Amino acid sequence: MPKKTVHEFVAMKTTGEKITFLTSYDYPTAQFAEAAGLDMLLVGDSLGMCVYGYSGTIPVTMDQCIVHSEAVRRGAPNTFVIGDMPFMSYQSSLEKAVENAGRFLKEAGVDAVKLEGGVRVAPQIRAIVDAGIVVMGHIGLTPQSSGQLGGHKAQGRTLESARGVVADALAVQEAGAQMILLEAVPPELGEYIARTLTIPALSIGAGVDCDGQLLIVSDMIGQFQAFTPKFVKKYCDVAGIVTDAMKEYVSDVRASRFPAAENCYRMLDGEKERFDAEFK
Ligand code: KIV
Numbered sequence: 001m002p003k004k005t006v007h008e009f010v011a012m013k014t015t016g017e018k019i020t021f022l023t024s025y026d027y028p029t030a031q032f033a034e035a036a037g038l039d040m041l042l043v044g045d046s047l048g049m050c051v052y053g054y055s056g057t058i059p060v061t062m063d064q065c066i067v068h069s070e071a072v073r074r075g076a077p078n079t080f081v082i083g084d085m086p087f088m089s090y091q092s093s094l095e096k097a098v099e100n101a102g103r104f105l106k107e108a109g110v111d112a113v114k115l116e117g118g119v120r121v122a123p124q125i126r127a128i129v130d131a132g133i134v135v136m137g138h139i140g141l142t143p144q145s146s147g148q149l150g151g152h153k154a155q156g157r158t159l160e161s162a163r164g165v166v167a168d169a170l171a172v173q174e175a176g177a178q179m180i181l182l183e184a185v186p187p188e189l190g191e192y193i194a195r196t197l198t199i200p201a202l203s204i205g206a207g208v209d210c211d212g213q214l215l216i217v218s219d220m221i222g223q224f225q226a227f228t229p230k231f232v233k234k235y236c237d238v239a240g241i242v243t244d245a246m247k248e249y250v251s252d253v254r255a256s257r258f259p260a261a262e263n264c265y266r267m268l269d270g271e272k273e274r275f276d277a278e279f280k
């Protein structure tokens with residue numbers, strides 16, 4: 001399948017065909033995702049928790065995001081890949097925002113970048129778009145500012161809060177973003193925003209009526225164990241499968257059941273006799 005473009009994502013919104021979206025942080029998982037037919041992959045700064053074991057996304061650096069984006073790009077050459085701009089890679093100035101967005105394209109070959117925030121990052125979105133880069137906005141629960149939000153809490157659950165999320169959505173579209181991600185908002189609000197905006201509105205915990213769905217791959221495959229947000233559906237139990245496999249390996253090694261004959265190299269024809277004559 002050829003790589004989809006942002007224009008095709010807009011066409012999918014128009015026809016009601018759902019966009020499928022997962023995070024990915026490494027080469028093998030990106031290969032699996034491409035083989036499974038995912039439309040888009042996000043190299044999220046959630047890699048801080050899912051790959052490095054940090055308690056949040058704040059410590060994640062541009063260099064880490066670039067290295068993981070490069071690996072995902074190699075694993076999924078025909079899938080639309082989005083690099084996630086980490087904390088302090090875009091907040092402090094427009095120049096820094098454009099430079100760092102550009103690094104994702106030049107060094108990792110991604111197709112777009114994502115940044116968190118609505119009204120307050122509209123100038124950064126505009127500056128990056130003006131540099132010719134496709135931007136995905138990210139509003140609702142924005143983990144990089146979870147301190148201000150009082151934790152990883154759903155947003156838009158009161159009329160006042162919902163109005164703020166709608167204002168953010170409009171600001172992101174107005175600033176030129178070509179897609180938007182809504183995180184952890186009630187489905188009524190997700191539906192309203194998806195219906196109101198002309199750009200595709202993707203959901204992670206924003207209900208089924210958005211234009212597509214994102215999950216964090218480590219949640220979706222049951223690999224990340226620290227906590228599980230309400231919006232996650234686990235499709236398999238990688239932690240259980242891998243731990244059981246490791247336990248079996250430990251037991252095989254201890255009992256000398258591994259390696260078996262089929263796991264061993266054999267001496268070339270005629271060499272065993274010569275070897276035995278010399279060493280046995
Ligand atoms: O980093 C990430 O994976 C994200 C999701 C939580 C939306 O931004």
